[in-house]
Amino acid sequence: MSGIARILVIDDEPQIRKFLRISLEANGFEVIEAATGKQGIDLCATRTPDLVVLDLGLPDLDGQQVVRRIRDWSPVPIIVLSVRAAEAEKVAALDSGANDYMTKPFGIAEFMARLRAALRSRPAEEGAAQALHRIGDLEVDLAAHRVTLAGAPVKLSRKEFDLLRLLVIHAGRVLTHDHLLREVWGPAHLHDTQYLRVYIGHLRQKLGDDAAEPKLIVNEIGVGYRLMTAE
């Protein structure tokens, strides 16, 4: 990434825009602000930001619509902001093409970490092209179908590997349950979440991760899974 990354913040609440701008500018980002969905889409087209922070509860347009309109022509990473108990909304936004989400209220440090991860992982195709991935002690060679943990080889079933591959390519990003199920088991199994739980369980066991205190594969309740990047 060259130069200063430009972040577009679309939120109708001036107080939230203000503290985001101050924090982002303090971290060396350039910030442009929009108070409505329409204005946000316009700014996205004219100012070509490197990342969009979008509040799902906008007065003029439905957040989902904004995501879809932007996705029509731009692969720019989008982080959506939403309140808790609106898991369905988050999942819909993610499925429409948003890259990540934050539940309001959120800590600014966590927000920065997500933002950096989203900027880094862009574009996702790049991750797929890259053969070797290293996350902490974990090393995944996508080309050779080889997984090692602290140098020791880990034996995975094919589905387990497929699952890990998806998580690794999108490391740091949350992948919805639907997304994972569709990619690994096919569109007929979108509701068989139990497969996912069982295989994630196996993966965690083999990779030495503890579900009750996960360091590697984190479950976003009601949304999906995320592979933590070492940070």
Add this chain to the structure above:
Amino acid sequence: MEGEDRPQPEALLEQAAREHRGRLKIFLGAAPGVGKTYAMLEDAQRRRKEGADIVIGIVESHGRLETEALMRGLEAIPRQLLSYRGRLLSELDLDAVLARRPALVLVDELAHTNVPGSRHEKRFQDVEELLDAGIDVMTTLNVQHLESLNDIVARITRIRVRETLPDSVLELADEIELIDLPPDELIQRLRAGKVYLRDQAHRAVNHFFSRGNLTALRELALRAAAERVDSQMISYMRAHAIPGPWPASDRLLACVGDGPGAESLVRAAKRAADRQRMPWIALHVLRAESASERGRDQAAAALQLAEQLGGEAVTLPSAADTVDEILDYAAGRNVTRLMVGRPRARRLPHLLPRLRASITERLARRAGHYDVTIVAADSMEAPSPPTIRADETQRPISLRDGLLVAGAVALSTALAFVADFFLDVPNLSLIFLTGVLVVAIRLGLWPSILASLLSFFAYNFFFTVPYHTFAVHQTEDLLTIFFFLVIATLTGNLAGRLRERADHTRQTARRIANLYEFSRRVASAAEIDDVAWAVVSHVANTLQCQAVILLPREAKAGGLEIAAGFPPEDHLTTANWAAAEWAWQHDKPAGWASETLPGSDWLFLPMDTPNGPVGLVGVCFADRTRPLTMAQRRLLSAVVDQAALAVERTNLARDIEEKRLLTETESLRAALLSSISHDLRTPLVSILGSAGSLQSYGDRIPPAQRAELLETIQDEAERLNRFVQNLLDMTRLGYGALTPKRDWIDLRDVIGRARQRLKKPLAAFRLSVELAEDLPLLHADAVLLEQVMANLLDNAAKYAPPGTPITIAARPSDGMVELRVSDRGPGIPPADRAAVFDMFYRVRGGDREKAGTGLGLAICRGIVAAHGGSIRVEDGPDGGASIVVTLPCPAVPAAPAEAGDTP
């Protein structure tokens, strides 16, 4: 009497009730032909000219021209045509009048009996309904139709008037106009053919219109009108608290026996009480011995009549001495006058010495300071004079009984022939006596008397000299035969009475057991549905009929619905519904065998309570041609009374529960307000204080303390966030909107996220997680369970001292998953353990400094319950508290088998 100078509430109520009702004016006459209808029409014409809205409901002109002329100009409601036994008859069209809603309606002949198939049996009931609807009514009435005068009129005129009206109708009248005509003029009018007379035989008519009769009737009419004026005066004086001369403490007690004269006695009592303006009671003491079913029915009918006539009807259980019982009761009720019927004259007055004086005689002898009135019987009503003594059962001896008696005597004779070889002839009578006793015990009184007579003849015929004749030669034999007859009759009589008494006792016991069983069942039923079911099954079983119970609908829309039926029934025809609705609105029986809509298949009885009817019981018999027997009516009304009590009890219980819920909601609201003001404000105070300090003195505060203030702001804001989250969840729980969005979840994920959320508060504790290896997946809402987990951890962190361990454990147990969060805090006293899950409950003492909403555990319980699980408090393993959540875990559909591992 105290409070005598205050207006009496009943009198005021009566007045108030009248203001909403229509006004009733009765044109009262002594006999047909005095000109009542004419006077009524004249009055109507006069009012019409004044502009009143008057219609003719029904007026019979009987072809008289003067009457027809007077009807001109008045709007007439077309009559309703009803076909009855092939004849087309016209009646007052009640519904049409109700729909037309005139200010005043003319309804002739108040005492008229409607054609079967009309809504009401009697026209006065139509009039009552019109008055209830607020329509004024003018009507006509002859004095002989009044119920309480029925006997007198019959005695004077020797014609029993079948169409009678309860006296209360007269009391309903706001105005009575007496149409008086001297007897001679009336007789002239009759001769001139100006009096219409229906189906009455010519001779009877002549007799009826005799000068003496008419004078007597005229006096009766004048007196009825005068009494009416009197009672209006009394009512007025009471309403206005004018102390009056009426003797309120005196009472008349009519001792109703179970004979045919009971009703006459009641009517006499009513007249006497009215004349002296004293309240009166009709008392019937049940008697075990020799009270026939028919006699009891007559007593019950008399008591019913007493209630209709405005008296109080009382039944006392049988006592050892009926006279004592009556005197005891009289003493307790301030009775000053006793009224009894004259004992029946014996048919064979001097054949046997009287064993016992009649009740009337004993009562008269022992009455002490009471005035005792002995009333003569009405000869037209019953063949024998009324008596307080129970009638002996006039049970005819059936053919079967006769054959059995003959058989028994034949057997005795055969035995006597055999015994003749061993015994003296006089002793043979013992064998016949035995036979008579057996008959008495098996068949009762009358067969035993027949048996003793037959035995007497058989003995005389076969065993006394001369044989084979009924003649007797020896004095010795004559005496034997005579004593045999006496002894046989006495023992047979005794045994027969004994048997009847036993029968009666058994019947009573069965009825009581039946009612007891029912009341027990109803008492144990807590829900209205159970009560309804108990009522219908009991009614259906004891009366051998179909039964339903109708209760008002829950919704404000009103109306009735079938709460239960036996056999199960959920549909009634429109006609039956009409009867039910009428019974419900008017709080009176309606339908088959009643006075209203008797054409229906069902009979509906209101379940009356002091607070009005609570529902209806409906019965339908397969054989509707036979009317209900008194016993059935009695049983039915006893059951309906019990049912009314039970329904009212459950209604009351429900009201109390509703009230309790309301109070609870109120206190919840109050607690919520205090909780919000406390728990929202505490973190806000810290946040505002810290931020203010930083803003004002930031440059003067050392960096370490500045960081501390900033941390406070952050921590308190997070606490506020958790609180708001709980409030939201609680609101959703309260509205029942919290339905779990279930999916397959891994409890470990949930625990992981909750720990992540509570990283800060948990940092001060040693957290250990003990999860079973074989922990199954749950089919649950992960977001909600995370909230449960977070609340449990938050609570542990709030109450346990920092540095102590907090343990999260989960393991499968019996097809469930048990999740346990234990701390080393102060624990929860056993007494508080159930209550901690209530909203806004906090264990008292020791936690003053802890800010908590008292919502956390309540929300946990709500969420866990929504998942079909349970939550409870236990002692922690090392002191402190353990909250145990149990959640069901259904079988997980298997993942497809998969082959081919990565190399």
